[in-house]
Amino acid sequence: MNPPQDRTQDCGRLAAEWLVRLSAExxxxxKARIESAFAAWKRADPRHAEAAHRLESLLGQIVALREDDSPPARAILDRAQSVFAPKRRTRRAITLALAIGAVGLSAGLAAHGPGLARLTADIATAPSEWKTVTLADGSRLTLRHGAAVNVRMNATSREVELVSGEMLADVARDIDRPFLVTTPDGRIRALGTRFIVSRRTGQTELFMLHSRTEARASDFAIPARIVSAGQGVRITPAAIEPLDSIRPSDLEADWRPPRLVANDRPLPEVLDALGKYRCGGLHYDREALSRIRVFAVLPLDDNDKALDLLQDSLPGLRxxxxxxxxxxxxxARPG
Structure with a gap:
């Protein structure tokens, strides 16, 4: 078995490839031969050794959690099982999925603060991933930059908790059920409107694109503030501060679904670009695909759709x- 090649992938993903090979053999x-080659790969570059150590440490923590019967530990394992290793898969597939998924999980835990809240979120994206979801009420959320949200809806209210990252909300109008966005810093109340919310450590930023919302700090003694189109505020637990005026059209442009325009580009270059937006990246033989040319416009906010379009337009691709x-x-065939 040939060792993984240092392509454009990061060291963490390569370390995961080695661990997958070890777990599958x-x-x-x-297996002894692969272990020896893996050790040589780690010795070849300090970054390799560091990435392998981080991933092995994280997988060790997952094993330790299996011995911990506390509710938080069970919640983490249940979430990891549902995301990375669905039921009815083989043990080998589960091991592979957990190893690769741990790369994204490790990055997420490092970049976005409290790991449990992010890991157990209803919807989450990787740092470079875009995702648009339609909620049960017809509202649409576009998530990016490692966003994670929890959604709670019932007969009287609609609430989205933004755990981390950035979110564009297109709120479906429902006069009987206010739409709330909550963070540890405060609360945003809207009816039918469009706005951007970003969550960073110790603060939440709100930018209004259409209509208006009511912003409150988590300290309800602070007066609420009405935020209209073209305005932005910074919300902290004890204050609501105005930001510079914005041009909604500029922000709208920044949130248009990203596209990849391929006009006679080699397929490996296209896959390199798409791989940045996919959990675990994309794995392929560059030389075997180097002669295939691509003419397509592919969505970068819907990775599965982009791959489907590629497969449909290139009959020889699987x-x-x-x-x-x-x-x-x-x-589909060698050569």
Whole structure:
């Protein structure tokens, strides 16, 4: 088995590839050979060793959680199982999914603060991923920059808790059920409107694109503030501060779904770009795909749709997504 090549992938993903090979190999002699090659790879570059140590440490924590019967530990494992290792998969597939998923999980925990809240969120994106979801009431949320949200809806209210990252909300009008966005810093109340909310440590920023909202700090003794289109505020637990006026059209442009325009580009270059927006990246043989040219406009906020479009437009291409966070792309026939 050939060792992973230092392509454009980061060291964390390469370390995950090595661990996947080790977990999947059942032949003792071949496993020993892979272990030796993995050790050589770690010695070749301090960054390799650091990435492998981080990933092995994280997987060790997952193993430790299995021995912890506390509710938080069970919540983490249940969430990881549902996201990275759905039921009815083989043990090998589960091991592979957890190893690759742990790369994104490790980055998420490092970049976005409290790990439990993010890991157990209803909807989450990787730092470079875009995702648009339609809620049960017809409202649409576009998430990016490692966003994570919890959604709670019932007969009398609609609430979205922004745990981390950035979110564009297109709120469906419902006069009987106010739409609330909450963070540890405060609360935003809207009816039918469009606005951007970003969550950073110790503060929440709100930018209004259409209509208006009511912003409150978590200290309800602070007077509420009405925020209209073209205005922005910074919300902290004890204050609501105005930001510079904005041009909604400028922010709208920044939130238009990103696209990749491929006009006679080699397929590996296109896959490099798409891989940045996918959990676990994309795995393929550059040389085997180097002669395939792409003429397409692909959405970067819907990775599965982009891969489907590629597969439909290139009959000789096969995309395998049978294991979470491990996607392979290869020609249908050798050569």
């Amino acid at each position: 059942e032949n003792p002699a071949e 995309v395998n997504r049978s294991v979470p966070c491990w996607t392979t792309v290869k020609p």
